[in-house]
Amino acid sequence: MAVSGRFVLLVLLGIVPVLLLPGWGTFFAVAAALAALAGVDAALAGSPRSLRIIRSGAASVTLNARADAGLAIHNDGRRRVRGSFRDGWQPSAGAVNPVQQIDVPAGEGRRATVVLRPVRRGDLKSPHITVRSYGPLLLAARQQTIAAAGSLRVLPPFTSRRHLPSKLQKLRELDGKAAVQIRGAGTEFDSLRDYVRGDDVRSIDWRATARRSAVVVRTWRPERDRRVVMVLDTSRTSAARIDDETRLDTGLEAALLLGVLAERGGDRVDFLAFDRRMRARAGSAGKGNLLGRLVQAMAPLEPELIEMDWAAVPAQVRAATAHRSLVVLLTSLDGGAPEEGLIPAAAQLAAQHTVVVAAVRDPQLGTMLDEREDAAGVFRAAAAERALLQRTAVSAELRRFGVEVVDAEPHQLPPRLADMYIRLKAAGRL
């Protein structure tokens, strides 16, 4: 039961008979008449229970984009349902028009569209729709909440996409197509072609030259069909917010850029999100395009308030690939006790694979370092210094085991990780 503004106006007008015929009798008679009017109007309203609601519309959308959630409302009752409904999207779904007017005659159906502008990644839900059906006089309404679960998967925005063209260009330059020659243990023979001025004389293939009258050089191309395994740490340290986004979000961006780049580079990509158990997994092995599968897998990830189980990581990597691969650990360098968790696991992986640890550095530590105006500032600088020294020590320890470390600020991490991949690929270390 609900009343309308029209009913309030009518009650206000009810003061006229009360004033014309003053007395408690009139007073209560008018009040009772108004209540009865509202009751009858509500009783004559079409029943919201007889509505059937079918949801439609986009199942997923990227963050900060617009999504239209469709609703088909069928009236199976005998009376017309006139009034409004409210779609119960959670606030972060950013519903622009959750409350709308409806007018569905008996036995017919109507469509409505709720415009959503989600502000948070993940699976956003609308558990129910509340319908308010007014009577013929539009004085009072029956209100009913109808369970109609709707869900929208909001995908990570992949803002690091803007780095993709330049990194792909770099990757292409590694190929024999361009005039750049690379020699290394890991590059494989591609083709023979005529010598042009500027080519490295060491790359001249003398046998082929002997067979022909012109000088012939060998070209190489980077090896292909290597494997890249990205392990994203979703444990408690990933909840830390640096520069307006969590470590987890930065890790997702870096993983997306690296994943797309490696796929274009002809490598096979596997993505694991892990803390104490597998949170998400995607890879080149499935069908459809890799980017789509990656973002679908990443969308519902949230930081979990538990400690990372580093001891289980090598086994997870082994389960993902049996071959020598590039293993990228997207984690943090300063959480808990790295010498007990991250370092042994990375060292163990480094024995078989090429390992890269990618971690976000907090730019605020750099600003804290320069605050030396007073005693409090100096102590802050000392604390920041200590945090940075710890990171440096952990990085040094990792490098001692042959692990590459990418330690960059949030916006720099995805391109720096991509650069590291290109460098390793050029050096033939994949």
Place this chain on the structure above:
Amino acid sequence: MTGIAEITGPADQAGTAEEAGTAREGAPGGKAGRLRSRMRRHRGRAALAAVVAVALGLVVWGQLAPKGDNVPLSVSNAGPGGARAVAQILGRHGVEVHDARTHGEAMDALTAGEAPTLLLYDRNGILDADRIKSLTAASTRTVVVSPRFDTLRALDSGVRQAGVVPDGSPALEPGCALPDAQAAGQVNGGSGFVYDGGTTCYRPPGSPAGLLSVSADGRLVVLGSTAVLDNGHLDSMGHAALALRLLGSSADLVWYLPSLGEVAVDGTPRTLGELTPDWARFVGPWLVIVALAAMAWRGRRQGPLVFEPLPVVVQAVETAEGRARLYHDARADEQARDNLRAGTLSRLAASLRLGPGATAEQVTAAAARSLGRPAAEVRELFGEHPRNEARLVAWARELQTLEKEVKSR
């Protein structure tokens, strides 16, 4: 993460948040168990509320409890300004004290009494001339305490107001042949009034008017001070004797203090209810009904609350800031110095390309070479242990300057 499942069911519209709140506590065992657990959880708060309620009740009761009146010179006022003492003493000596609150009561007591004495203390000048005249006519003897100008004029006995007792002479001698005054001796005339006409006693030096004035026929006594009668001063000087002699001369004493309720008015005033028209009584209640309807209109929420599972967010720099506060609170100058020194050395080693294995000695030497400064000076800077915080701040800035100089080279 949180209980989405709880809101998918058709929840009751009103009090959804409440329901969901209790459901999330996850207390099994139905409503009774939930209630019990809630009571247990709020036991401390309930006890506190009970204590506050009892204290509040006591305060209110103390405020509302009847207290003796605080009207000056009232026979039931036991305070310093009251006259309960003198009334009780008179009562013990066989004088019946009639406490009259209204003019009618006073008249009744006077007519019923036998040669009654009237005490009249009209400090606000409430009584009009007719009533004063009727009172004096009915009484055998009238004692008027500190009468105002209007009262004196109504009495029409030749006694006139003649100012106040000068500040310099609080103790007044009788100075007259009146036996009552002679017997009583000195009285305190402080802040009293003096009157002229008739037989005057207790005259301030150099003044013909006195604190006590008796009319020629002896039926009217004007006393210029309440101090003679009140509880606070009754036991000083000759106050008690004078009071008892003035008031105790007859068997009946009517003690009349006119109150504000007796102000003469022209006709009965009309109440607000009588002034407003008949219909106006219903406007207020009807507007309450309109307000209720408006509340129902605006206050009804369309659908239950929806849950937003909020993620955990921690500022990464919090740990470093917490450590900084710890250093500061513990005055860990030495620790801060070590951190800053080690950090600066490691960055200098990197910018001077000395490699990770360089010792502090090598780094300082290289830095001194790069800056063209004596090695001993730089070594001294890095070897210093600041004695206090002020020196630590200065030292930290020197390190920063040095590092900037090396890097800018």
